[in-house]
Amino acid sequence: MKIAIISDIHANLPALQAVLEDGESRGVDQYFCLGDIIGYGPEPRECLQLCQDFAVNLLGNHEEAVLFDPVGFNPRARAAVEWTKQQLMSTDFTREENGVLWQVLDAMKLTHTEGDYFLAHGTPREPTREYLFVQDCTEDPGKVDSIFQSFPTQTAFVGHTHVAGVFQDGPRFMSPEQLDGEVICGQTKSIVNVGSVGQPRDGDPRSSYVIVEGEKVEFRRVEYPVEETVRRFRRTPLPENLALRLIEGR
Numbered sequence: 001m002k003i004a005i006i007s008d009i010h011a012n013l014p015a016l017q018a019v020l021e022d023g024e025s026r027g028v029d030q031y032f033c034l035g036d037i038i039g040y041g042p043e044p045r046e047c048l049q050l051c052q053d054f055a056v057n058l059l060g061n062h063e064e065a066v067l068f069d070p071v072g073f074n075p076r077a078r079a080a081v082e083w084t085k086q087q088l089m090s091t092d093f094t095r096e097e098n099g100v101l102w103q104v105l106d107a108m109k110l111t112h113t114e115g116d117y118f119l120a121h122g123t124p125r126e127p128t129r130e131y132l133f134v135q136d137c138t139e140d141p142g143k144v145d146s147i148f149q150s151f152p153t154q155t156a157f158v159g160h161t162h163v164a165g166v167f168q169d170g171p172r173f174m175s176p177e178q179l180d181g182e183v184i185c186g187q188t189k190s191i192v193n194v195g196s197v198g199q200p201r202d203g204d205p206r207s208s209y210v211i212v213e214g215e216k217v218e219f220r221r222v223e224y225p226v227e228e229t230v231r232r233f234r235r236t237p238l239p240e241n242l243a244l245r246l247i248e249g250r
């Protein structure tokens with residue numbers, strides 16, 4: 001059984017389509033999404049539609065903001081939340097068509113446990129809000145230690161920072177490059193960040209996700225037509241910088 005764990009699509013449809021094609025070519029059986037399907041990007045409706053049949057859909061902070069209140073969002077992000085909400089309630093579509101999208105949001109869970117894997121958007125102890133940053137290993141190791149104590153399994157999968165890699169007890173962080181693109185889980189307690197499909201922030205604009213098969217986790221990077229996403233941004237009132245950051249992957 002091959003499971004693709006993806007996160008932070010951020011309404012970037014060309015990126016999502018490229019990842020699903022890559023998954024298909026790799027024989028992926030199931031998709032687990034760790035949240036932030038929407039927010040920032042130009043095609044929230046289309047992305048929710050594509051994700052509705054995934055085996056697992058977790059709640060991200062951007063879905064939480066649309067469903068409840070945009071807590072901790074800067075003015076630009078808040079404006080993007082409002083625009084996204086309008087798209088999902090658009091009168092260009094029927095009540096039923098909109099209802100399907102809201103059902104996908106309503107059904108999202110905070111966390112999911114699959115065998116020895118614990119899944120959350122941000123961190124296991126604060127699923128939608130807390131960030132586990134690479135620099136926390138050196139600047140706030142106590143925080144990382146207590147996050148490690150907060151989940152019952154040997155391995156957790158998260159997204160939210162848009163930077164892929166593996167945190168291990170110590171604490172220390174290893175990038176996919178340092179791991180030659182894969183890691184075997186189960187030997188030591190680990191938190192795997194799967195990176196972001198639609199808005200990578202590690203200087204590499206390609207989409208990031210992982211394929212899990214048993215204890216093996218493979219980090220994948222997938223090229224997608226970034227210029228096409230930028231073009232689609234320009235059909236919306238969303239701020240230009242949200243489009244331009246995709247070109248540099250920042």
Ligand SMILES: [Fe+2]
Pocket residue numbers: 008036060160161
């Ligand atoms: Fe995100």
